[in-house]
Amino acid sequence: MSSVKNPLILRQLFHKETSTYTYLLACGNTKEAVLIDPVLDCVERDLKLLQELGVHLVYGMNTHVHADHITGTGKLKEALPDCKSVLGSKSGARADVYVAQDENVKFGNLALECRSTPGHTNGCTTYVLHEHEMAFTGDALLIRGCGRTDFQQGSPSVLFESVHSQIFSLPKHYKLYPAHDYKGFSVTTVEEELAHNTRLTKTKEEFIKIMDNLNLPYPKRLGKFCKITSSREI
Amino acid sequence: MSSVKNPLILRQLFHKETSTYTYLLACGNTKEAVLIDPVLDCVERDLKLLQELGVHLVYGMNTHVHADHITGTGKLKEALPDCKSVLGSKSGARADVYVAQDENVKFGNLALECRSTPGHTNGCTTYVLHEHEMAFTGDALLIRGCGRTDFQQGSPSVLFESVHSQIFSLPKHYKLYPAHDYKGFSVTTVEEELAHNTRLTKTKEEFIKIMDNLNLPYPKRLGKFCKITSSREI
Numbered sequence: 391m392s393s394v395k396n397p398l399i400l401r402q403l404f405h406k407e408t409s410t411y412t413y414l415l416a417c418g419n420t421k422e423a424v425l426i427d428p429v430l431d432c433v434e435r436d437l438k439l440l441q442e443l444g445v446h447l448v449y450g451m452n453t454h455v456h457a458d459h460i461t462g463t464g465k466l467k468e469a470l471p472d473c474k475s476v477l478g479s480k481s482g483a484r485a486d487v488y489v490a491q492d493e494n495v496k497f498g499n500l501a502l503e504c505r506s507t508p509g510h511t512n513g514c515t516t517y518v519l520h521e522h523e524m525a526f527t528g529d530a531l532l533i534r535g536c537g538r539t540d541f542q543q544g545s546p547s548v549l550f551e552s553v554h555s556q557i558f559s560l561p562k563h564y565k566l567y568p569a570h571d572y573k574g575f576s577v578t579t580v581e582e583e584l585a586h587n588t589r590l591t592k593t594k595e596e597f598i599k600i601m602d603n604l605n606l607p608y609p610k611r612l613g614k615f616c617k618i619t620s621s622r623e624i
Numbered sequence: 625m626s627s628v629k630n631p632l633i634l635r636q637l638f639h640k641e642t643s644t645y646t647y648l649l650a651c652g653n654t655k656e657a658v659l660i661d662p663v664l665d666c667v668e669r670d671l672k673l674l675q676e677l678g679v680h681l682v683y684g685m686n687t688h689v690h691a692d693h694i695t696g697t698g699k700l701k702e703a704l705p706d707c708k709s710v711l712g713s714k715s716g717a718r719a720d721v722y723v724a725q726d727e728n729v730k731f732g733n734l735a736l737e738c739r740s741t742p743g744h745t746n747g748c749t750t751y752v753l754h755e756h757e758m759a760f761t762g763d764a765l766l767i768r769g770c771g772r773t774d775f776q777q778g779s780p781s782v783l784f785e786s787v788h789s790q791i792f793s794l795p796k797h798y799k800l801y802p803a804h805d806y807k808g809f810s811v812t813t814v815e816e817e818l819a820h821n822t823r824l825t826k827t828k829e830e831f832i833k834i835m836d837n838l839n840l841p842y843p844k845r846l847g848k849f850c851k852i853t854s855s856r857e858i
Contacts, residue, residue: 401809401810401811402810402811403808403809403810404638404808404809404810405808406640406643406808409640412808432808435807435808439809442816442819442820443816573669574637574638574639574640574646574666574669575635575637575673576635576636576637576638576810577635577636582676582677585676586676
């Protein structure tokens, strides 16, 4: 670790009910922090952790507009008025800061590169922390799988292109952290997914066929979510 | 990471039903691996992951005899006959290799130092990976808490001494990985627990009083577990 110029404080946090991962990242030098994909039900936990670690939240970021849980960004901003919400520019929801392809979100001496990875939703964004060789892929890429493409502007063809051009093109040893996992996995690498992803190692045609035949039930919280986003920031 | 002589492959794995963490550690150079606290229900998942990562399991290790879930060590050994089970020498259960204070468990070019941390059970062992500045604390130390002390040779007085002498004495920046978490936390540090552990920052007398008054229900799986350990290796 001593070769890294700017140390990172990283905490992977889990919401059991929706199997959602939230990530707390802080610059070890300046203590400026971001939360990626905070969950409304866990805001009290996350606020306490920020305080205990002595870090200062500058951004509450979302990889996308969530259908399966309600973001905690709005509630975090109520508690920490200096904190700004961040969202992909094509998400179609309210935020303080919209980010597009190749833009950087800075916290302290560290920066997250934004890569547009639509296909699960139009606004899906993968955040890459090059200095620490890792990326936060949201629902675009899950461990051995991917997010569904059958609602919220989903498109298997677009998702396939996104993952191959924006995530699988990263160096093979980069760690990948997803927004969800349902089997108890917490992290993967580009190399692992290139070899073992059950869907994205297929041809584009095969992938589209798989995704068009998943026959998944409608997300439990989608209705609740839509009501909330119409009246408050996500 | 480039300053580390022997790279580590680390995977934190979760069993949702019992909120148990299993750790896969492998030497990045030789690909020899260990699993700490494997869960019976997850053995198929873990075997697949070992295969996908191209690593070779040499030890199935337990931090202690578990009351809240059934270890996967026996089933792993059936699938991988070269693998040996490892357990603290005072655990009172069967294993291939018993480890005592200051012994090392080697996998490839890496080694886990064994520290005896009784108090939750007599045989509780904390495994320290000095080269990567981390320790696996089992149920002796949990994030902001600790394992219960009201059955299986539990003793709050002994646990207090174990944690203070064997875990809190590690360098402050060492990462600590517990065997369970119930609030979605995945990792902590010695420094964090020295400052914020809700029980172990108290005096020994206060700690004993807290632990003697938890009034917890009897573990659901304790009966099942005892039946199994009498007839098979844990």
